[in-house]
Amino acid sequence: MLNLWVYTLISVFIVSLISLVGVVTLSINEYRLKKWLTYLVSFSAGALLGDVFLHLLPEISEISFGAKEGLYILLGLVIFFVLERFILWQHRHGQHEEHVHSLVYLTQVGDSLHNFIDGLIIAGSFLAGPHVGIATTIAVIFHEIPQEIGNFAILLHGGWSKNKALLYNFVSALFAVLGAVIVLLFFKSQAGAPVWLLCLGAASFIYISLSDIVPQLHLETVAKKSFWQLIWFLAGIAAMALLLLLE
Numbered sequence: 001m002l003n004l005w006v007y008t009l010i011s012v013f014i015v016s017l018i019s020l021v022g023v024v025t026l027s028i029n030e031y032r033l034k035k036w037l038t039y040l041v042s043f044s045a046g047a048l049l050g051d052v053f054l055h056l057l058p059e060i061s062e063i064s065f066g067a068k069e070g071l072y073i074l075l076g077l078v079i080f081f082v083l084e085r086f087i088l089w090q091h092r093h094g095q096h097e098e099h100v101h102s103l104v105y106l107t108q109v110g111d112s113l114h115n116f117i118d119g120l121i122i123a124g125s126f127l128a129g130p131h132v133g134i135a136t137t138i139a140v141i142f143h144e145i146p147q148e149i150g151n152f153a154i155l156l157h158g159g160w161s162k163n164k165a166l167l168y169n170f171v172s173a174l175f176a177v178l179g180a181v182i183v184l185l186f187f188k189s190q191a192g193a194p195v196w197l198l199c200l201g202a203a204s205f206i207y208i209s210l211s212d213i214v215p216q217l218h219l220e221t222v223a224k225k226s227f228w229q230l231i232w233f234l235a236g237i238a239a240m241a242l243l244l245l246l247e
Helices: 002-027 030-063 067-091 096-128 130-157 162-173 175-186 195-217 223-246
Strands: none
Touching: 002 096, 002 130, 002 162, 002 175, 030 096, 030 130, 030 195, 030 223, 067 195, 096 130, 096 162, 096 175, 096 195, 130 162, 130 195, 130 223, 162 175, 195 223
C-alpha cells in the first residue's frame, strides 16, 4: 500500500513539474520551437493511443468488458465533448479585451480540471498495476509538454508576467495531485481498481488524440514533414509497446 502511494504521488508530481516547461521555451527560436512541437505532438498522439490499446483496454478486459464498460467509455467521450464545446463557446464571446481576459481564466479553469482528471487516471492506473501506471504516466507527460507550453503562451498573451504565469500554471498542475489523492483514499488496494475510472482514462486519451491532436497534424501539407509526423506518431506507439516488457 505504501509503494502504491509513493509511486502514484511521485508520478503526479513529475507531471505537475511539466507546467514549468514554458520558461524553457523563452530562449528557443520560434521556428525551431514550432518544428519540434509538431513532432512532439505527433509522438504524444501515438503514445496516448498506444496506452489505450496496449495497456488500458487490455487491463479493463481482464476485469470485465461488456456493454457496461463500452457505455462508460462512450459516456466519457460525451463528457469531454461537452466540456470542450463549453470552453470553446466561452472563448468566442465578448470584445477583444474581454475575450483575452476571459480566455486566460478559462484556460486556467480548463487546465485545472484537465490536470485533476489526469491525477484520477494516473492513480487509477497504478491501482490496476505498476506497469499500467507507468505507461499512463509516460503518455500523460508527453501530452502535457506541448499543452503546458501552449497554456504558458496564452497566459503571457493575456498580459500576465512570466513569473505569475509560471506560478498559476504550476498551481493548476497540482490539481493532478488532488485527483490522485482522492482515488487513493477511496480505493485503498489494487483489488479495488475501479473499471469506470480506467474507462474514463481510455475515453480521455481517445478523445484528446483523435479530436484535438490528429486534426492539427492534418493541417500539415508538406509531404516530408507529414512523413516525419507519421514516424514520430509510430514512435509514440512503439514506446508504449516497449513498456509491455515491464509486465
